[in-house]
Amino acid sequence: MENPDNPQHLSRIVGPSSPIWSLSFDPSGARLAAGDGGSTLWLWNVGDRYAPEEYAALTAYGQRVYTAVFGAAGQVLFGGGTGRDVRVWRTEPDEVRSRLCESGGSVATEAEWARYLPGVPYRQLCET
Numbered sequence: 106m107e108n109p110d111n112p113q114h115l116s117r118i119v120g121p122s123s124p125i126w127s128l129s130f131d132p133s134g135a136r137l138a139a140g141d142g143g144s145t146l147w148l149w150n151v152g153d154r155y156a157p158e159e160y161a162a163l164t165a166y167g168q169r170v171y172t173a174v175f176g177a178a179g180q181v182l183f184g185g186g187t188g189r190d191v192r193v194w195r196t197e198p199d200e201v202r203s204r205l206c207e208s209g210g211s212v213a214t215e216a217e218w219a220r221y222l223p224g225v226p227y228r229q230l231c232e233t
Contacts, residue, residue: 115154120147120162126171126186131179136160136196138182140170146184147173148196162223163194206231 107113123143130137135152146163163184171186175196185191195201205212218227 116157118149118151118157120149120159121145126169127173129174131175131196133179136175136179138173138175140173140184140186142169144168144170146170146182146192146194148182159224164221202230 118137121139121141121143123141123145125139125141127140128137129139130151135150137149137151137157139147139149141147144164144167148160148163149157150160151157163182168188169186170184172184174183175181176183180196180200182194182196183191184194195204212229212231213221215227218225
């Protein structure tokens with residue numbers, strides 16, 4: 106902030122339709138995480154403070170997310186809430202892709218992609 110005595114509105118971040126319960130910046134200040142009252146942990150790229158972009162909407166928690174906190178120098182994101190457990194997500198897409206492709210499991214179908222990555226165009230993750 107250039108002048109803490111005179112804060113300026115920079116932009117509006119959109120995504121959640123439920124109340125936000127927690128906010129957390131990664132160590133670099135380029136990503137912002139939010140836990141919402143629905144069942145989603147939101148992640149935005151806020152490197153450009155004037156034009157933030159949705160990075161991910163993580164819905165695997167399944168219940169209200171009260172806490173969203175970065176750990177391991179921003180490489181993981183922790184979410185906790187009414188499910189009485191803590192979920193951990195890796196935050197680097199290339200690392201996640203490599204782990205998935207090397208695991209020998211099946212790749213995501215277009216239907217699974219649409220369900221778990223809404224709004225993200227489908228692409229083949231692993232070379233077949």
